[in-house]
Amino acid sequence: MHRSLTSLLRIGAVPVRERGDGPAGDNGDVSDDAPGIPRGSISRTARLASLPLGAAGRATLGIGKRLSGQAPEAVTAELQQRTAEQLFAVLGQLKGGAMKLGQTLSVFEAAVPEEVAAPYREALVKLQEEAPPMPVRTVHAVLAQQLGGTWRTRFREFDDQPAAAASIGQVHRATWRDGRDVAVKIQYPGAATALMADLNQLSRFARLFATLFPGLDVKPLIAELKARVVEELDYGLEADAQRQFAAAYAGDEEIVVPRVVASAPKVIVSEWLEGLPLSRVISDGTREQRDRAGHLMAVLHFSAPSRARALHADPHPGNFRLVDGDRLGVIDFGATARLPDGLPEPIGRLVRWALEGRAEDVLTDLRAEGFIRPGVQVDARGVHDYLRPMLEPIERHGFRFTRKWMQEQAARLADPRSEASRLGRQLNLPPAYLLIHRVTIGSIGVLCQLDAAADYRSVCEEWLPGFTG
Template identity: 30%
Template sequence: MPPSDSERNRFSARARRYASVGTRVGGVAARIAGQRLVGAQGGREGNAVALAAALGGLKGPIMKVAQLLATVPDALPPEYASQLMKLQSEAPPMGWAFVRRRMSAELGPDWQAKFSSFEHQPAAAASLGQVHRATARDGSPLACKLQYPDMQSAVEADLGQLNLLFSLRKRFDPAIDTSEIAVEIAARLREELDYVREAKHVALYRHMLKDDAAVRVPKVWPELSTRRLLTLDWLEGTRMLTHKADSLETRNRLATAMFTAWWLPFSRFGIIHGDPHLGNYTIFAEEGRPAGINLLDYGCIRIFPPSFVGGVVDLYQGLLHGDDARVVHAYETWGFKRLNRDLIDTLNIWARFIYGPLLDDRVRTVADGVKPSDYGRKEAFRVHQALKAKGPVTVPREFVFMDRAAVGLGAVFLHLAAELNFYRLFNEAIENFSLERVAARQADALALAGL
């Protein structure tokens, strides 16, 4: 049977994307290979700038992948991570004529009658879609997230080229086996295209955080949502970084809300928001003062088996009490292979860095006197050098977004210069922890959200 017009169009779009990504990234790869062939040294920074420029010009999913890689510790050499972190998350928005046609395709030709108002200019434009402010018929303020066209074809094409990025990493040194990182990023990125699933994630978070007044989760408007259009309450708020100079009391309040929003769902339900990006939350005010955070985006949500959460608690308790057997059990639970004493000691360098504030029963900043620009650099260098000598080590796929969330949250606490007893916050989150309780809570929450 010959392919339909829509199938041909999807194939054509994907083929064009393959060609574009392959040409841009492949050009940088050829440049690096040529330098290695002639023994040229010191070209990493220039190559990193070239790669960032190539990916930044593409926009779309491959740029989002690059941003993800830049925040996963040691997935890329530091010169590359630094350049990729500079990529803008803003993509050229769709024009109004295009938006009108897309909205008509999602909600029908009378779509504008379903709103009291719908702003022509997007409030935000990112790598996979853009957000428009609107007003419901009853006057409620809305946020309408509309996916760009051909994103499924673009994602599949870009994921097909993801190995090119990792092959670049492998050319420098093989200390980290990135194969599982690629699998995990691909799975999460495909999920982000499904706005029906994201709507269920919103319901999931409304359930998990319903008793915490410091974290606000919007409501889904299902009659105004489809697989490629997600309509939520508009939550008014200000950017986190505008509060860096607020009083210590305020900064501590916001940091505590961030801690709760990420670690309570994980420790009690085995679910984590995998993207603590500054654009994914804002600060709401009560009585004229900052009171808590609005969680805005639910595309990158990671649901873990309860055993993985048990590994996190085991590693924490093992480090806290010097229980080596419990530490080893945690790494085994997470899926680290070929464990030996040297590898465990190396992994513990990073673990003690990540867990450091949680192991220290006192009020402190996350950095605790270390300059923010140097925070984690010494530990990352020691880990990398050790793995370079003894590796490679395969990072289990479930570890990827867990580590990313921890590092991302740490960056928020650094920005706020919050002074908290992180030990007590964490121990309150894991109080009365058991795998059975996590499994039961998770099953109830997923059923309630329809997942």
């Protein structure tokens, strides 16, 4: 991954809430972790510690191969491949922050040059939806804590085998007592401890990622993940966000959000959403499926701040489905950006002025919004030339996002000798825009993985405040 991605990125006892039922009557007090469930912290630490040790061994191997006369380029490529295989094998075996970081990195795979990305693309895509499951006894213990000792009476059927597993929880398919098919999302015991321990340890050997992704500094990415830990671990907040989105898109012809049936601090029960995972569309979807998914991703991104007053802030493919071939199913609302006033109007206005070539107006507004700090002198035309290529997807009515396009943008911004790189280091990303920016870049990464063509400009004209004047 390139330096440009760093600059792009910085820039107790609670009642179950059940819709329609009021407070549940069979809930006892619950603690944070089920008694007698091992955290496995020793094995987690050992696996993460194996990463820098393995890197050191490969570095020594590389020196030996170079001394024996092998070409440096071939040795570097081999070491990158071996590093990638070990890195994502370890991240894929763990939950917590290791899995979360792997999923986050997977979104930006499209920006990595093909010769680097190819050896581990499959591992990245796998990380988007898979993780080792909890033992059945642990699942039952958490359900008893969260839903009460008579939790089984809430379900007609409950499948002990998880349908999906991810960084801090896993999903089981079940039948609710009223006959509805439901998804039961269960948080791993000790998830908070594991999440913070992983992120702290990963940040300590961040240089390992530079070997794999030249120029990448993962520390800003890890810092953001840590800042959002408390919110993402609170399934009560997540359930509220899902209810908010479900209400906003109820009956919509393009976006479908499953309704929440019941919730507790570490369990969410929501309607089951059948569909084709976006990771499958990326790997072997038809042209029609790719383009449709790309269009719908853009609609969700730009319409949600206006309709739901929030932004779905975890745009990796595991959180989306193509439902009935023409609607986008959206799941996992643990990371959301609350935008009570919608998207900031200056975003659309700045984009419009940049497309119209109004360089001086763009510079004035960038200063007013804090993108350029007081006292920093930059050239208006230079700023315009820096921004303009990134707006190509909405310059006209029709654009195809490709890995090549994203790699070209990454290379343009990464070259320390370029004017774009120099200028990028002078710009500032105000806190109010940080998450919006990161989600936008992540969504673009998914669109490039999809190789999706659509009329993205029309989506902006409909939903982006300030874009049409």
